[in-house]
Amino acid sequence: KAGVTQTPRYLIKTRGQQVTLSCSPISGHRSVSWYQQTPGQGLQFLFEYFSETQRNKGNFPGRFSGRQFSNSRSEMNVSTLELGDSALYLCASRTSGTGYTGELFFGEGSRLTVL
Amino acid sequence: GQQVMQIPQYQHVQEGEDFTTYCNSSTTLSNIQWYKQRPGGHPVFLIQLVKSGEVKKQKRLTFQFGEAKKNSSLHITATQTTDVGTYFCAAYNNNDMRFGAGTRLTVKP
Numbered sequence: 285k286a287g288v289t290q291t292p293r294y295l296i297k298t299r300g301q302q303v304t305l306s307c308s309p310i311s312g313h314r315s316v317s318w319y320q321q322t323p324g325q326g327l328q329f330l331f332e333y334f335s336e337t338q339r340n341k342g343n344f345p346g347r348f349s350g351r352q353f354s355n356s357r358s359e360m361n362v363s364t365l366e367l368g369d370s371a372l373y374l375c376a377s378r379t380s381g382t383g384y385t386g387e388l389f390f391g392e393g394s395r396l397t398v399l
Numbered sequence: 400g401q402q403v404m405q406i407p408q409y410q411h412v413q414e415g416e417d418f419t420t421y422c423n424s425s426t427t428l429s430n431i432q433w434y435k436q437r438p439g440g441h442p443v444f445l446i447q448l449v450k451s452g453e454v455k456k457q458k459r460l461t462f463q464f465g466e467a468k469k470n471s472s473l474h475i476t477a478t479q480t481t482d483v484g485t486y487f488c489a490a491y492n493n494n495d496m497r498f499g500a501g502t503r504l505t506v507k508p
Contacts, residue, residue, distance in 0.1 A: 319498075327442070327487060327498040340494060374441060385430055385491070387444035 286310065288391035290375050296397045302363040305394045309356050309377030315339075316358040317388065318350060321372040330373075333358055362396075370398045401426045403490045405499025413507050418475040420502035422488030431471045432489040433462060436501070442487060445473075480506050 289308040297303050309316050317332035317340075329342040333352035350360040356377075362369055372395050376388035402425040412418055422431065430449045434442035446455055448464035448471060455462045461474045471490075475482055483506050488499040 326500045329496060329498070340496075376442075385447065385449070387432065387447065388434075388442070388489070390441040390443070392441050 288375060288377050288389050290373075290391035290394050292394060293392060294395045294397075296399060297365050298399050299365055299367060301365050302361060303365060303396060304359055304361045305373055305375075305396075307358045307360075307375030307377075307391060309358070309375075310389055313377035313379050313389070314356050315378045315386075316352055316356060317376050317378075318358070318360050319374040319376065320344075321374055321393070322370075327374070330360065365398045367398050370396060372396075401490065401492045401495050401497050403488065403497040403499050405488055405502060407502055408500065409503050409505075411505045411507065412478050414480060415477050418478050418482070418504055419472055420486050420488075420504075421470065421472050422490060422499045423470045424490045424492070424497075426469070426492050428468045428490050429493055430491045431464060432491070433471075433473050434487045434489060435484050436487065437484040440484075445486075475504075478504070478506050480508055482506055 291306045315334045318330040320328045330344055331338055331350050332340045336352045347363045352358045372393045374390050374393045376390045378386045378388050405422045432447045433445040435445055436442045446462045451468050452466045453464040459476045463472045485501040485503045487501045490497050
């Protein structure tokens with residue numbers, strides 16, 4: 285069974301640009317969540333999608349958005365990039381429908397550098 | 400809102416020594432998970448604890464969930480170099496989930 289796939293793995297952008305990251309969950313997983321990981325702030329929850337609906341959202345500005353498609357693949361977008369957006373963006377999938385238990389399966393991440 | 404504190408932030412041990420990381424929440428948790436992230440890698444699920452006072456073991460790893468379901472610990476007996484990495488707790492309070500800041504473990508051979 286293929287794992288969670290994130291693309292691109294590495295990217296460099298400049299301030300003011302926007303970026304779109306993609307995540308393909310494990311087959312059969314309908315929940316996809318996104319996290320930002322930085323040395324200073326650790327792992328921070330961005331949002332979670334289930335069946336194309338945003339189920340939960342973390343405390344990030346509106347520049348961070350996401351969506352999920354009918355095949356459970358998900359994208360997240362960051363507009364008007366700032367230097368502080370440089371981070372490893374991790375996507376995770378799981379099977380759970382109701383409730384929030386169930387292990388998270390993480391992808392390798394997309395490392396974004398903003399210059 | 401829910402606050403999750405994980406200590407220590409760093410731990411450096413000699414191979415063979417024990418290691419413990421603690422996760423404390425300001426609110427009662429529904430469940431807690433533990434993850435390990437190797438350097439340059441992504442978090443990998445280790446265990447989930449749900450019941451008050453629950454203790455689970457995986458070889459040299461022992462996981463505990465407090466009686467009040469507000470704290471948890473991960474203990475590694477006789478560390479090995481393969482244990483190197485950052486250990487995170489993921490604390491769930493119904494619909495709210497927070498990761499601890501992580502404990503970075505280094506092991507000197």
